[in-house]
Amino acid sequence: MITPEVIxxxxxxxxxxxxxxxxxxxxxxxxxxxxxxxxxxxxxxxVMTVIRLRDSVxxxxxxxxxxxxxxxxxxxxxxxxxYYKQTEWLSRWPLAILVxxxxxxxxxxxxxxxxxxxxxxxxxxxxxxxGTIIALLTACSLAFFFFTREQIGLFGKLTRAGRMTMMxxxxxSFGTLATTRxxxxxxxxxFLVSVLMKILGM
Amino acid sequence: xSALKRREIWITITAICGLLxxxxxxxxxxxxxxxxxxIQGWAVTIAGFAVGLGxxxxxxxxxxxxxxxxxxxxxxxxxVFVMLLVxxxxxxxxxxxxxxxxxxxxxYAVVGPTMWSLLGFYIASASFRALRARTLEAxxxxxxxxxxxxxxAPVGALIPYVPSIAYWIRDVPNTAGxxxxxxxxxxxxxxxxxxxxxxxxxxxxx
Amino acid sequence: xxxxxxxPVVRPLGLPLPISxxxxxxYQAVENVPSGSSVMIPVYISIGLWPEVEPGTxxxxxHLLRKPVKFMIVCWAADEPKxxxxxxxxxxxxxxENNKKYGVDYVNLGxxxxxxxxxxxxxxxxxxxxxxxxxxxxxxxxxxxxxIKTAKDFALILYITGSxxxxxxxxxxxxxxxxxxxxxxxxxxxxxxxxLSSGQLVGLVPGVTGGAQYELLMKSPGAGLATxxxxxxxxxxxxxxxxxxxxxxQYTERPSLRTKTxxxxx
Numbered sequence: 001m002i003t004p005e006v007i008x009x010x011x012x013x014x015x016x017x018x019x020x021x022x023x024x025x026x027x028x029x030x031x032x033x034x035x036x037x038x039x040x041x042x043x044x045x046x047v048m049t050v051i052r053l054r055d056s057v058x059x060x061x062x063x064x065x066x067x068x069x070x071x072x073x074x075x076x077x078x079x080x081x082x083y084y085k086q087t088e089w090l091s092r093w094p095l096a097i098l099v100x101x102x103x104x105x106x107x108x109x110x111x112x113x114x115x116x117x118x119x120x121x122x123x124x125x126x127x128x129x130x131g132t133i134i135a136l137l138t139a140c141s142l143a144f145f146f147f148t149r150e151q152i153g154l155f156g157k158l159t160r161a162g163r164m165t166m167m168x169x170x171x172x173s174f175g176t177l178a179t180t181r182x183x184x185x186x187x188x189x190x191f192l193v194s195v196l197m198k199i200l201g202m
Numbered sequence: 203x204s205a206l207k208r209r210e211i212w213i214t215i216t217a218i219c220g221l222l223x224x225x226x227x228x229x230x231x232x233x234x235x236x237x238x239x240x241i242q243g244w245a246v247t248i249a250g251f252a253v254g255l256g257x258x259x260x261x262x263x264x265x266x267x268x269x270x271x272x273x274x275x276x277x278x279x280x281x282v283f284v285m286l287l288v289x290x291x292x293x294x295x296x297x298x299x300x301x302x303x304x305x306x307x308x309x310y311a312v313v314g315p316t317m318w319s320l321l322g323f324y325i326a327s328a329s330f331r332a333l334r335a336r337t338l339e340a341x342x343x344x345x346x347x348x349x350x351x352x353x354x355a356p357v358g359a360l361i362p363y364v365p366s367i368a369y370w371i372r373d374v375p376n377t378a379g380x381x382x383x384x385x386x387x388x389x390x391x392x393x394x395x396x397x398x399x400x401x402x403x404x405x406x407x408x
Numbered sequence: 409x410x411x412x413x414x415x416p417v418v419r420p421l422g423l424p425l426p427i428s429x430x431x432x433x434x435y436q437a438v439e440n441v442p443s444g445s446s447v448m449i450p451v452y453i454s455i456g457l458w459p460e461v462e463p464g465t466x467x468x469x470x471h472l473l474r475k476p477v478k479f480m481i482v483c484w485a486a487d488e489p490k491x492x493x494x495x496x497x498x499x500x501x502x503x504x505e506n507n508k509k510y511g512v513d514y515v516n517l518g519x520x521x522x523x524x525x526x527x528x529x530x531x532x533x534x535x536x537x538x539x540x541x542x543x544x545x546x547x548x549x550x551x552x553x554x555x556i557k558t559a560k561d562f563a564l565i566l567y568i569t570g571s572x573x574x575x576x577x578x579x580x581x582x583x584x585x586x587x588x589x590x591x592x593x594x595x596x597x598x599x600x601x602x603x604l605s606s607g608q609l610v611g612l613v614p615g616v617t618g619g620a621q622y623e624l625l626m627k628s629p630g631a632g633l634a635t636x637x638x639x640x641x642x643x644x645x646x647x648x649x650x651x652x653x654x655x656x657x658q659y660t661e662r663p664s665l666r667t668k669t670x671x672x673x674x
Contacts, residue, residue, distance in 0.1 A: 004300070004304055008304055008307065008308035009308070011309065012308045012309070012312040015309060015313050015316070016312060016316045019313060019316040019317055020316065023320065023323055031274065031277055032277065032280070034317070035274075035277045035278070035281045035284075036280070036281075036284055036309060036313065037309075037310065037313040037314065037317070038281055039280070039281040039282070039284030039285040039288070040284055040285075040305065040309060040310045041310065041455075041487075042256075042257050042261075042285050043286070043287070043289045043292065044288055044292065044297075044306070044310065044487070044490075045253060045257065045486040046253070046254070046285075046288075046292075047288065047292030047293060048292075048297065048486035048489065048519045049253045049486065049521055050293065051292075051293075051297070051519075051542075051544070052518060052519050052520060052521060053251070054544075055539060056247070056537070056539050057247055057250075059539075059540070060539060069247075071244070072243065072247035072248060073247065075244060075247075075248050075251075076248045076250065076251025076252075077251065079248065079251050079254075079255060080251075080254070080255070080258070082255075083258070089207040092209075092212040093211075093215060094248045094251075095212070096212040096216040097216075097219050097241065097244060097245055097248060098245055098248050098249060098252065098525070099220075099398065100215060100216035100217065100218065100219030100220040100223075101219045101220065101223055101241055101245040101525055102245070102523075102525050103216070103220045103395045103398045104220035104222070104223030104224045104395075104399070105223055105242075105524055105579065106391065106395060106524060106575075106578065107220070107224060107391070107392055107395030107399070108223065108224045108227045108578075109575075109577075109578025109579055109582055109583065110388050110392055110395075110574075110578060112578075112582040113574065113577045113578040113581065113582040114384050114387070114388035114577075114578070115385065115392070117606050117608060118381055118384055118385055118388075118602060118606060119385070121381075121605055125605075126605075130370075130373065130374050133374055133375075133378070134374055134377055134605070135378075136378075137374075137379070138378045138381045138385075141379050141381075141382030141383075142382045142386065144382075162382070164338070164339055165375050165378050165382075166383075167339040167340070167342045167343045167346070168342050168343070168346045168375040168376060168379060169346075169376045169380050169598060170343055170346075171342060171343035171344065171345065171346025171347040172346050172347070172371060172372055172598040173598045173599070174343070174347045175346065175348065175349070175351040176350055176351070176354070176596075176614075177325075178322075178325045178347070178351055178646060179351055179354045179594045179615065179617070179639065179643075180457070180593050180595040180615065181318065181319065181321045181325050182325070182639060182643070182646075183459065183460045183594070183615060183616045183635060184315050184316075184319035184456070184459055185319045185323065185413060185642070186413055186639060186642065187315060187459040187460075187635065188316055189410070189413050189414055189417055189638070190417050190634070190635070190638075193414065193417050193418060239529075239533055239536070242525060242529040242532065243529060243533075243537070245529070246520065246521065246522045249521045249522035249525055250521040250522070253521055296543075297489070297490060297542075298543060303490070303493075306490050307494065310455065310487075311458070311491070311494075314454070314455035314458075315455070315456050315457070317456060318454075318456035318457065322409075323409060325646070326645070326646060326649060329647075329649040329650045329653065330649040330650070330652065330653040333650045333654070334653070344650065348647050350598070351643050351646065352643055354615075354617045354643070355425075355617065355636050355640040355642075355643050356423035356424060356636055356640050357423065357640035357641075357643060357644060359424070359425070359426045365426065369428075372598060373601060373605070376598045376601060377601045377602050377605050380599050380601060383599075384574075384602055
């Protein structure tokens with residue numbers, strides 16, 4: 001029986017094979033699937049944003065008379081002034097608010113979260129042996145980034161240890177990244193096998 | 203009117219917003235906190251409108267390609283058609299409707315992961331061709347990658363010592379290296395943030 | 409590689425999977441959430457990476473539905489409300505069995521644009537930043553949201569992410585002292601271990617492997633466990649390729665060895 005679920009399953013299987021055709025060579029099939037994806041992605045983003053703005057700004061503004069919300073709406077619309085040369089300067093004001101708030105939030109949080117807390121964790125480890133190794137290797141890795149001083153002698157040895165530590169970290173990242181990609185391959189293969197089994201009536 | 207166009211005005215706006223947000227974090231002054239909440243709310247609304255900027259750009263580029271019959275013009279037309287279809291369906295039927303959900307689950311949620319999975323096949327090729335232990339550092343990278351990969355699956359637990367060595371690599375040298383990266387990027391980002399708030403970095407508004 | 413991955417999908421190997429300390433601590437953090445508390449589930453993951461965290465997400469939702477707690481989902485990008493809607497649909501029967509209802513025990517607040525700005529605004533004033541759920545229902549009509557004003561009102565944050573956790577740590581852990589567990593794609597695990605070691609993260613569930621381990625702890629086998637077998641063969645294949653590649657490089661492309669071999673032959 002042809003139901004939307006069955007049609008959906010076949011459409012999904014065909015699209016999967018169209019994308020995987022790229023492994024052979026780039027073709028019109030791959031590009032068709034790619035452009036479909038981009039079209040849906042942008043349309044979906046627009047829909048979700050409009051719905052959020054409707055619920056959090058337009059509805060309170062219109063039905064609950066929260067007129068203070070009119071100002072951010074005007075500022076948001078001013079962003080689109082950048083498309084006309086005469087009014088381009090208007091778009092810089094809301095952009096300035098966005099950048100100012102974003103920069104302030106990131107900067108204030110970083111001082112504790114990614115600087116002080118990490119240094120405290122390095123000098124007050126839970127495990128003494130491994131904690132000492134982490135502290136030494138962290139210092140060596142930081143030394144590696146001092147490019148204003150020639151990396152020779154004792155300093156050169158420290159930076160070499162730092163470079164090796166970074167290589168281990170990069171290797172760990174690569175290994176886990178390979179896991180991620182392999183997981184997605186397995187997921188797609190599982191899906192295609194399930195479709196094949198349904199077609200074969202198994 | 204030309205006074206309103208001066209760059210000093212928007213640089214000052216950036217500085218005031220940023221410094222207010224930083225000030226209210228460190229000092230318990232209610233007026234500053236209330237003003238900060240207000241401005242952050244404005245920023246969320248402005249960010250919502252900013253999403254449209256990218257979409258307008260995308261639409262304009264592809265409509266131009268379609269009308270000028272540039273390379274792949276028919277695909278550009280298809281992209282714009284799909285985008286408009288999704289927008290109309292989403293705004294009239296709502297994203298929870300069966301039709302919208304069908305498109306989301308059987309097209310969008312399929313193509314995305316499949317594109318990412320292509321890299322899985324290329325990683326296999328890279329493992330054979332590019333992972334060379336030419337130097338000690340490259341060898342360390344290779345060993346670390348192999349051990350961290352194996353330990354993610356049941357097979358890793360079956361090989362003696364692999365889990366303990368792999369977890370030690372993850373928890374000690376990897377943590378040290380990543381911590382150095384976090385500290386370094388934090389210092390750089392704090393510096394960039396201060397430069398932006400002082401008006402030294404103006405690339406965002408040109 | 410296709411053939412290597414198909415075999416365990418068609419005929420599962422049933423290899424035993426050990427449970428890591430990371431996943432065990434994460435499970436315990438959720439288990440220790442006091443009755444009557446609220447849990448925040450922020451989500452920031454690309455649709456392409458969703459299959460990796462989906463098994464862990466589903467079993468985590470089951471864990472929360474089994475407990476007398478409330479949870480609210482909030483999304484920092486546009487794809488996630490629909491993805492979480494799908495995940496909630498998959499646990500709908502489980503929710504019914506545990507007498508949990510949408511709006512009363514859990515809510516999907518949908519997409520809030522702005523990334524870190526949205527995170528900070530939500531932490532500071534939840535009702536003002538998310539006045540309605542993803543379906544447009546005002547939160548005043550949702551009992552699950554009653555009493556939730558700021559980030560301090562959440563007993564635990566379960567962050568589902570395919571990206572960096574630093575922004576959430578800045579705006580929640582550092583600013584409000586929140587406790588956070590990350591359900592992250594495996595690729596980000598090496599980058600998150602400094603936060604785990606410093607206590608800024610109280611737990612970390614790595615991708616599909618962590619999801620499979622969580623399924624074992626919950627005694628609820630699912631898609632995670634079904635995937636790990638295939639991963640085993642895939643990894644063995646990649647390791648063999650890497651070793652073979654290095655052996656072939658040693659004997660074909662390395663100049664000094666080639667010279668040695670020709671000298672020995674003459």
